[in-house]
Amino acid sequence: MNTADLGLPVDVPSTALFTDQYELTMLRAALKAGTAGRRSVFEVFTRRLPDGRRYGVVAGTGRVLDAVENFRFDSGVLGFLREREIVDEETLQWLADYRFSGDIWGYPEGEVYFPGSPIMRVEGSFAECVLLETVILSILNHDSAIAAAASRMSSAAGDRPLIEMGARRTHELSAVAAARAAYVGGFATTSDLAAGFRYGIPTVGTSAHAFTLLHDRERDAFQAQVDTLGRGTTLLVDTYDVTEAVRTAVEVAGPELGAVRIDSGDLLLVAHRVRQQLDELGATRTKIIVTSDLDEYAIASLAAAPVDAYGVGTQLVTGSGHPTSSMVYKLVARAESADPKAPLVPVAKKSSSGKTSVGGRKWAARRLDADGVAEAEVVGTGPVPAELADRQLLVQLIKGGEVVAREPLDVPRDRHIAARANLPLSATQLSRGEPVIPTEYVHGRSGS
Numbered sequence: 001m002n003t004a005d006l007g008l009p010v011d012v013p014s015t016a017l018f019t020d021q022y023e024l025t026m027l028r029a030a031l032k033a034g035t036a037g038r039r040s041v042f043e044v045f046t047r048r049l050p051d052g053r054r055y056g057v058v059a060g061t062g063r064v065l066d067a068v069e070n071f072r073f074d075s076g077v078l079g080f081l082r083e084r085e086i087v088d089e090e091t092l093q094w095l096a097d098y099r100f101s102g103d104i105w106g107y108p109e110g111e112v113y114f115p116g117s118p119i120m121r122v123e124g125s126f127a128e129c130v131l132l133e134t135v136i137l138s139i140l141n142h143d144s145a146i147a148a149a150a151s152r153m154s155s156a157a158g159d160r161p162l163i164e165m166g167a168r169r170t171h172e173l174s175a176v177a178a179a180r181a182a183y184v185g186g187f188a189t190t191s192d193l194a195a196g197f198r199y200g201i202p203t204v205g206t207s208a209h210a211f212t213l214l215h216d217r218e219r220d221a222f223q224a225q226v227d228t229l230g231r232g233t234t235l236l237v238d239t240y241d242v243t244e245a246v247r248t249a250v251e252v253a254g255p256e257l258g259a260v261r262i263d264s265g266d267l268l269l270v271a272h273r274v275r276q277q278l279d280e281l282g283a284t285r286t287k288i289i290v291t292s293d294l295d296e297y298a299i300a301s302l303a304a305a306p307v308d309a310y311g312v313g314t315q316l317v318t319g320s321g322h323p324t325s326s327m328v329y330k331l332v333a334r335a336e337s338a339d340p341k342a343p344l345v346p347v348a349k350k351s352s353s354g355k356t357s358v359g360g361r362k363w364a365a366r367r368l369d370a371d372g373v374a375e376a377e378v379v380g381t382g383p384v385p386a387e388l389a390d391r392q393l394l395v396q397l398i399k400g401g402e403v404v405a406r407e408p409l410d411v412p413r414d415r416h417i418a419a420r421a422n423l424p425l426s427a428t429q430l431s432r433g434e435p436v437i438p439t440e441y442v443h444g445r446s447g448s
Contacts, residue, residue, distance in 0.1 A: 060143030110412030150185025382444020
């Protein structure tokens, strides 16, 4: 299955070189040592949340599925590897036939996570799993960071919609991924047409200051926009004098004017003045949209202002100060031989610097209190306790190399709203604090 099956018009190109060189040199050495075929379990997790964050948001899962499905070494890629002498001919021949044939389990996209949560579990031979490390991490680290920032902003905004408009503040391809992650995190629309084209996200946009400056008079600019886009358009009113611009906007469009946008100044004060002026002019249904380097704190500070929507750019696409989720991809269990029936044994890195990991193939469940509110993230190996059996978090995403869990983007968006609602109320506080629920470990056999 590819993206076209959901009506998404852009296929993902080969992702085989979205990786670090040492993934291929490890493969080469493992093939030579005879260990490449050992059944292995890798897990994605983070040891800690960004400073001050109370929860994380899983995003990018759908892009991971595309990336795994399109992880292919064509003749051009193989030629590059041969020319650079990165691997030998035996390894090149193995890569030419590469198709991931294992299983991937993970938290469904839009779900929340905490330190130690096994966000994604990749199972198969060591050789086929190790190659996916970099591309999986690059997607999940970026998209989850953006979605977490988006979630905080959408929580601060309440029922007021948020517009993603950060394309000009990041790499052009990152902008598309960021718009997707922001939508999962609760944003309503994007200004980025590539994101609308690829993922079906609703797109919006009208005009910038340049359009006003193009014309001899502000009135001429407003008239041209209204003549073209209709009275329901949004007029930008802070190019010169806001009060005069609002008066002109209503004179040109009438009380049917859709909205005005404010992009500078003391937004709290200006929004109150503009609302009063619009009402006095009879434009009581005209909405007010504010932009201008907003983040979750600025949005929260405008809660009492007569604002109808927020446009967010720079702070969103940079994760509002935390552009990565610090996720890692670690081998946690492997077989003692290449025999398919060989049992798995847990493995883990030991470190004195805090970079430790917990060995064993893990499950995860969220324990709820009597009121149905999350009270702990329980992570364990071996049998799942009966009382947690129906609270398990991991779902199968890929089975035998085939994607089994692709879904429309509205599904993870709705899932995130529900998951966040089941957290303690303190989860949405913007003040600094520890993860809103603790992670508890239950140790048992790693399983085979």
